[in-house]
Amino acid sequence: MPPKIRGMTANPTSPKAPLRRFTLMLSGEDALDELDSRDSPHKGLPHERFLLGELLPLAPVLLLGQSNQEINPNEVIACLQPVHLHATRDHLILMGQNQIDLTSEESAQLLQAALPFIEEDFQDSVLFHNQHYWFVPAGPFSNLVTYSVDQAHGRNIDWWMPRDTREEGIAKRWRKLQNEIQMLWHIGPVNEERGQRGMPSINSIWISGIGKLSDVQAPALLKNSQRLIGTHPILAGLSRVLSLPHEIVLDEKNLLGTFAWLDQPQAAWPKLSAALLNKQLDEVMIIDFPKGKVRERIFTAKDLNKKSWAFWKKAEPLTWKEISQS
Numbered sequence: 442m443p444p445k446i447r448g449m450t451a452n453p454t455s456p457k458a459p460l461r462r463f464t465l466m467l468s469g470e471d472a473l474d475e476l477d478s479r480d481s482p483h484k485g486l487p488h489e490r491f492l493l494g495e496l497l498p499l500a501p502v503l504l505l506g507q508s509n510q511e512i513n514p515n516e517v518i519a520c521l522q523p524v525h526l527h528a529t530r531d532h533l534i535l536m537g538q539n540q541i542d543l544t545s546e547e548s549a550q551l552l553q554a555a556l557p558f559i560e561e562d563f564q565d566s567v568l569f570h571n572q573h574y575w576f577v578p579a580g581p582f583s584n585l586v587t588y589s590v591d592q593a594h595g596r597n598i599d600w601w602m603p604r605d606t607r608e609e610g611i612a613k614r615w616r617k618l619q620n621e622i623q624m625l626w627h628i629g630p631v632n633e634e635r636g637q638r639g640m641p642s643i644n645s646i647w648i649s650g651i652g653k654l655s656d657v658q659a660p661a662l663l664k665n666s667q668r669l670i671g672t673h674p675i676l677a678g679l680s681r682v683l684s685l686p687h688e689i690v691l692d693e694k695n696l697l698g699t700f701a702w703l704d705q706p707q708a709a710w711p712k713l714s715a716a717l718l719n720k721q722l723d724e725v726m727i728i729d730f731p732k733g734k735v736r737e738r739i740f741t742a743k744d745l746n747k748k749s750w751a752f753w754k755k756a757e758p759l760t761w762k763e764i765s766q767s
Contacts, residue, residue, distance in 0.1 A: 461723045463713060464662060464700045466491070467765065469730025471592070482600060486592050487730035488702070491660060492675060498652025499589060499675070504576045505654070506678030508569045512654055518568070519579040520650040521559070522590055523551050523626075525641040526598065535601070537594035538573050541641050545572040547631050551643055554629055555622045562618045579651050585611055587649040603648060615648060622646050657682055662726075667698030676702055696722055707761040714758070717742040727764065740764075 469487030483490075485497040493502060500520035501512055512518070525541045526533040552559075552570055560566055565578040579585075586604040593601035603612045623645050626632055632642040659679060663669075668686040669676045680687030691701060693712040703709055716722040717740070725740045745759055 461697050461721070462726055463696045463698075463716070463722050463724075464666065464726045464728065465706055465709065465713070466700070466702045467706060467727065467729040468702070469733060471733055481586075481604060482588060482592070483733070484586060484588065486589070487733045487735070489589070489592075489675070491728070491730070491735055492663065492679065494656065494658025496652055496656040496658065497650075498654060498656040499650030500576060500579075500652060501650075501654045502657065502678035502682065503574060503650060503674050504569055504678070505681050506674035506676070507571060507574065510569060514654040517579040517583040517651060517653050519563075519577055519582060519587075519648055520589075521575040521577060522573060522647045522649070523548060523575075523643045524590060524645050524647045525643060526645045527641070532597045532599060534596060535590065535594045535598050535647070536641065538590055540594075541643065543572060543643060547635070547643070548572050550631050551626060551629070554625055554631075555646065558618060558621055558625070562614070582611060582615060582648065583651060584608060585615065585648070585651055587651055589649040590647055593647075619646055619648075654682065659683060663700055666700040668695075669700050669702075671702035672704055673702060707765070710761040710764070714745055717745060729765070 466488060469491075471483065471486065484495075485493070485499070489497060489499065493499065498518075500518040501516075503520055504510065504518060505512055522538065523543060524538075525536045527536055548570070552567070552575055556567065559575075559577060563577050563580045563582065565580050568576045568578065570576070582603075584606045586606055588601045603615050605612045626643060632644070635642060657679070659682070663679065664683055666685060668688060669680045670688045670691055672689055677687050679685075691699075691703065691709055691712070693716065696713070696716055701709070713722070713725050717725060720742075723741065727738050727740065729736050729738075746757065
């Protein structure tokens with residue numbers, strides 16, 4: 442039988458014997474045809490919206506996942522990131538954080554130079570900073586619509602720049618601050634030294650994730666999990682919001698009730714398959730986002746082999762490539 446897809450009728454399960462399940466979420470991408478048909482992009486990648494809800498308060502969750510700070514659940518927080526904009530013939534492209542090799546020392550120097558401008562325009566102090574993220578109360582920029590580096594990287598930034606919502610002129614005010622910081626960094630020692638090493642310059646600053654913790658709308662299956670596993674700071678932050686244990690590495694002896702978002706899910710599949718076969722698990726739910734839409738599929742031990750009309754041949758195991766690309 443093919444794996445069950447959420448929405449199909451399943452056999453009722455006794456509440457006295459809950460299914461032993463492991464849930465694996467895969468990262469999602471924007472639906473390209475949808476991007477072409479909209480006046481503005483969807484706010485957030487599909488998996489970000491799934492984890493946090495449509496209001497997408499990324500910044501406070503990321504802050505919670507990377508610091509020990511207690512955060513006012515009703516304070517609107519913004520995430521700032523030093524970035525590189527790559528110039529092509531007629532537009533600028535945002536490079537991903539993993540492409541610029543920014544060091545913690547460089548990040549701290551860049552922040553120190555830009556700090557007076559940031560604090561003046563945001564009318565507040567920076568709450569926390571590390572190598573890739575700086576967090577500040579959003580203040581006058583609270584109502585901007587923004588897009589994360591993860592969503593906008595590799596694309597023409599024109600469509601991904603912050604947009605006004607309730608009050609006109611806020612996006613323009615942000616661009617003014619952005620331009621001031623760009624000019625400051627252009628002549629600064631960090632980029633001079635990076636240029637000597639042949640590294641891309643840190644030539645702009647990006648704002649995203651504006652929101653407050655009270656806007657988090659985590660799905661029920663996340664709330665009902667026993668633990669969260671994965672390296673992304675979103676999961677670390679959500680574990681504190683939901684008071685759930687958080688681990689970085691998958692423990693194959695402790696799979697029951699786990700929700701995982703893994704950097705290399707293909708490496709986990711043999712362990713999950715084995716857990717189904719030896720009855721350590723009843724089922725594995727895989728959540729992915731074909732064409733930007735949520736899809737939940739249930740795999741049991743019976744679903745691990747490919748079905749063939751050649752019944753006399755030995756059944757072949759279902760590969761991760763077949764699962765992830767189907």
